[in-house]
Amino acid sequence: AQSVTQPDIHITVSEGASLELRCNYSYGATPYLFWYVQSPGQGLQLLLKYFSGDTLVQGIKGFEAEFKRSQSSFNLRKPSVHWSDAAEYFCAALNAGGTSYGKLTFGQGTILTVHP
Amino acid sequence: EAGVVQSPRYKIIEKKQPVAFWCNPISGHNTLYWYLQNLGQGPELLIRYENEEAVDDSQLPKDRFSAERLKGVDSTLKIQPAELGDSAVYLCASSSYRDPDTQYFGPGTRLTVL
Numbered sequence: 001a002q003s004v005t006q007p008d009i010h011i012t013v014s015e016g017a018s019l020e021l022r023c024n025y026s027y028g029a030t031p032y033l034f035w036y037v038q039s040p041g042q043g044l045q046l047l048l049k050y051f052s053g054d055t056l057v058q059g060i061k062g063f064e065a066e067f068k069r070s071q072s073s074f075n076l077r078k079p080s081v082h083w084s085d086a087a088e089y090f091c092a093a094l095n096a097g098g099t100s101y102g103k104l105t106f107g108q109g110t111i112l113t114v115h116p
Numbered sequence: 117e118a119g120v121v122q123s124p125r126y127k128i129i130e131k132k133q134p135v136a137f138w139c140n141p142i143s144g145h146n147t148l149y150w151y152l153q154n155l156g157q158g159p160e161l162l163i164r165y166e167n168e169e170a171v172d173d174s175q176l177p178k179d180r181f182s183a184e185r186l187k188g189v190d191s192t193l194k195i196q197p198a199e200l201g202d203s204a205v206y207l208c209a210s211s212s213y214r215d216p217d218t219q220y221f222g223p224g225t226r227l228t229v230l
Contacts, residue, residue: 004158034218036221041223041226042223042224043120043122043207043221043222043223043224044159044207044209044221045221046218046219046220049217049218051217090158090159092158094217101172102147102171102172102211102216103164103172104151104159104219106157106158106159106160107158108156108158109156109157109158
């Protein structure tokens, strides 16, 4: 079955420190991959996406993610975290074909806490 | 450009009561999605519309859930009757034919069933 796994439920970092959030996927073919962020009481905001091409993708708010086919991973990174980055982050994969086309499969999310 | 609009933002009802959620997608977006997000989990697709046609409703519990998108623009998701386990956030998303693989989400409706 297709799945997305975020191994870390909760991560705590200090403001200014670097950040890496992990995401692994299990799909028959390379899916389209996304990172979304959700602040409390808010909907999901798209940070970045990968469809094909350059495996390092840049997103909004200084985030980037790297697609590694050999590891089935799509980890999110930020070199210096700001207190406003505290939120929940979701990795997602899209069925780009077949009967479930358009269905986003989400990981369970990683809650990021930022200490001053 | 306005984002996806959902109302109400919060709803508290007694079990066995009906409830409805409304979504207005981004202008010009032909595809509309309803997702269910349980506490501590990622969203799960309930139904996807292409214009006014429901093209994937395989995950919609049809015994109590229904949805409509009569004119291919805004949509309503209904639960009748609501159960305690329906307490969750209901998210609406939309995408355009120009970029069909990118979905933009609304703020969601948080439902509490007592």
